[in-house]
Amino acid sequence: MPQKHKYTKIHKIFINNDITFVNFSCFSAFVAKNHLIKLILPLLVFFSTLTSCTKNPDVELIPAHKPTPYEIKIPFGFPTKLNIPEDNPMTVEGIELGRYLFYDGRISGHADPAKHMSCATCHIQENAFECGIDHPVYINGRTHGVTGIPTPHFMLPLFNQVFNHSGYLWNGFVEEANPNPMLRNLEALTYMGIIAPHEMNSDTLSAVNAIRAIPGYSELFKKAFGTEEVTIDRMSKSISQFIRTFISANSRFDKYMRGEVQLSPAELSGYVLFVTEEGADCFHCHGGAGNPLFTTHLYYNNGKDSIFNDPRDRFGVTGDPMMRGAYKAPSLRNIEFTAPYMHDGRFKTLDEVIDFYSSGLINSPYIDPLMHHINNNGVQLTPTEKANLKAFLLTLSDHDFISNPAFSRPENLPQRFNLSGPSDADRLFGR
């Protein structure tokens, strides 16, 4: 995109003052011939001084950086309040840089190419930016960092985060309420991904140096942030901008809501089950037409266990005893692509999940009251109802999202132009 470098107002003000001076010079010649105007002149000078007292502008002789604003297009029924920090506005150039960094394994800062890891190593577009259950390295979706240390939980998918104001990760550790201001937003989460031992296991200096050493990035940083300086803050910001563009809103259900397609009787029957208390009652936690994110982004104990020893549940974050065993309700959009399910990946298929909610719930003092069928061990669906509910859930698959080229791996990463072979990460992970 074209860059617009402009100089500051001070330049224009100099020009304006010059014009004023010239005008008065011409005027003085006229005055010599006209006695009447000579008398008026002091008055004019006096009043002109009243209007000419421009504030002393800041001296900004460096070019003003004007990246191209990027506007989030809000889909029908979606929230209008966006989670975009004031210090990281969305720009076309920032998103472009973030896209490169998202897919570049060199961001992990390791000298050994075999240890290169990018966000996209685990966040795979075809799986709604989750790793999927059939990953060749992360068996059954169990992810680990470059050192082999397992990630504490299985992955959450990554989309529609620009509408999320209720924290990140299964336990909401990164949230606006975190007392540490460095742990409150998507930028923090991105940074954590770079330095966490169970993810890229890098450090700020290594990550910055690795990217700084790639000349092709200089221009991208300059376009995004005004100078070529590579910082971890800028890296996190640009990647976060890119992630915020991941909007999934074009599933068959979305098209149904827009009146573009009709759902089958089985799918509609499944939808009725989804949104009724006496049906499957999914909607209180997972949304519906009135909450098209298909999650509240809130935290619930949904009846998976009776013993709670995960230090990273919601209780581990808030200290609220009622939050033992509670985790974020994930969006059910694209649920078809995001197996395995639950924070610990205990369910491999959607059928297993539906069976769990139908008859596999386990009571505990901490179960959320919204699980009001608990004393029946679940909502007790018939086989037909289970099939219909699954049919509805599959209408939430957004094939346009998982194939959107705007979110895909760039054809060439900086300094790797005309790359025909696999990247380091591809080689490492067999893709």
Added chain:
Amino acid sequence: MKLKYLLFIIIPASFFSCNDDPDPGPPPPPTGKIVLEFQHLYHNNPVQFDTIRYLNAAGNLMMFTEIQWFISDVTLYFNTGDHYTIDEWKDIHYIDTDIPSTLSWNVLDNIPAGMVDSVTFTFGINEQKNQSFLFVNPPESLMFWPNILGGGYHYLKLNGKWIDNLQRVSPFNFHLGIGQIYDNQGNITGFIQNYFAVNPAGPSFNIEQGKTTAVNIIMDVDSWFNTPETWDLDFWGGDIMQNQAAMAAACVNGRDAFRVSLKY
């Protein structure tokens, strides 16, 4: 020379002659502000959430985990016979015991100054306003009431647990919104608006010019379960969104579940 002096007078005068209409008209009527504070009490004490400790008239031992509800159409009735309905920028307010900021509503309206004899409001949202997609942002949007059940929004979510007649801890979702009429086959044939007007008891108060008056709106949570009808969780069960008889009975109890007090 006369012309010269004339110009000396006219030109400067022209700079100061473009004043506004010197007649300001009648002064605007005096106004003040109001802030509504929401309290949730059980037997006159603030509800203590997440602990089973409340015994209702039916003998159910209960706990509450959260209360979320809408108030709208708040109207102040003055001793002059005039009334004023809050509607500037915002006429519906969401209250959530998990979100402290919702427990105080700083009303933007400039309220006419004067003595307020009484306050009325709509519990929930009236039929005209209670339309799906009215709210697209959380937390209000999370209150949506499924279209197939009538659409719009929950008026109330009061969640908790009770010790049922089998001595089990059972969750209940005391949820109110638009009710449904079902035929013998279980098909929905119509809807019933369950919102209602509330005329809470409370003292008169004065809206003073240039000042903000704080008024408490109190929900007596015990009233939902005790008066005028005894609400038995063992009878009605843990979910009532699709049970119009239950919602109708609940709404009868809700009419006296509110009162107003002054905050000093």
